Amino acid sequence: MLTTESSFSPSAGSTQDPLRLPVAGLTPMTTLDYPGHLACVIFLQGCPLRCGYCHNPGMLASRRGELGEWAEIEAFLRKRRGLLEGVVFSGGEPTLHAELPTAVERAKALGFKVGLHTAGVYPRRLRALLPWLDWVGLDVKGLTDDIDRIVGRRGMAPPHEHSLALLLNSGIAFECRTTVHWRDFDLERLRRLALDLAERGATHYAIQLARTGQCLDARYAAPVPGAPTTSEVEALVSELRPNFQRLTLRQ
Ligand code: SF4
Numbered sequence: 001m002l003t004t005e006s007s008f009s010p011s012a013g014s015t016q017d018p019l020r021l022p023v024a025g026l027t028p029m030t031t032l033d034y035p036g037h038l039a040c041v042i043f044l045q046g047c048p049l050r051c052g053y054c055h056n057p058g059m060l061a062s063r064r065g066e067l068g069e070w071a072e073i074e075a076f077l078r079k080r081r082g083l084l085e086g087v088v089f090s091g092g093e094p095t096l097h098a099e100l101p102t103a104v105e106r107a108k109a110l111g112f113k114v115g116l117h118t119a120g121v122y123p124r125r126l127r128a129l130l131p132w133l134d135w136v137g138l139d140v141k142g143l144t145d146d147i148d149r150i151v152g153r154r155g156m157a158p159p160h161e162h163s164l165a166l167l168l169n170s171g172i173a174f175e176c177r178t179t180v181h182w183r184d185f186d187l188e189r190l191r192r193l194a195l196d197l198a199e200r201g202a203t204h205y206a207i208q209l210a211r212t213g214q215c216l217d218a219r220y221a222a223p224v225p226g227a228p229t230t231s232e233v234e235a236l237v238s239e240l241r242p243n244f245q246r247l248t249l250r251q
Pocket of ligand 1: 049091093
């Protein structure tokens with residue numbers, strides 16, 4: 001269930017307080033998750049959404065972090081100073097956690113740029129974080145009328161719209177990204193979504209074809225009859241490319 005959104009503040013915790021963030025995983029080095037930067041990715045446990053294609057079902061249930069989980073991450077970050085440029089907070093949905101701002105603040109204090117992966121379901125929390133963020137990857141789940149069906153939760157379009165508007169007005173570098181599963185999309189819907197984002201002012205967009213090896217909803221693991229071919233998708237991406245500064249197809 002989506003938690004009621006309360007705002008949060010990066011100055012909420014002392015830098016000496018132990019944090020209890022539930023860490024679900026760490027990618028120690030990547031060039032893919034924060035475009036143009038050598039970064040690590042910290043995955044936080046818990047997500048209020050239930051996308052059928054979700055390939056991390058084990059990451060969805062929220063929990064309170066154990067003492068020491070974040071301390072281990074912070075020790076890792078201290079050792080990577082000067083080697084990594086950035087730290088990306090991902091999930092799950094990282095803005096679910098009230099202690100995220102303090103973790104962001106600590107990563108900044110260690111000299112890292114900070115990136116955030118979010119589905120934008122908590123816009124007030126996103127707004128509170130914006131002054132500390134260097135880059136955001138915003139999941140755009142679908143057209144307004146399709147979002148609730150795709151994420152398996154009602155009422156998700158308005159907060160997402162709000163988050164997109166915040167980012168468009170923030171001056172912060174960000175990328176919209178859409179995971180496309182052909183149970184949720186057809187080429188025309190994808191075209192309309194991309195053109196809508198371009199019209200609103202999004203300049204960086206990534207279309208990511210869903211991985212189907214392990215899905216929250218088993219039906220998403222099965223082939224979709226009539227799904228577009230790779231060449232049809234690539235042709236659409238070529239057609240859309242002039243509308244963006246950067247349009248990436250990840251497959
Ligand atoms: S794919 Fe959907 S359900 Fe899975 S972590 Fe991302 S937002 Fe949550």
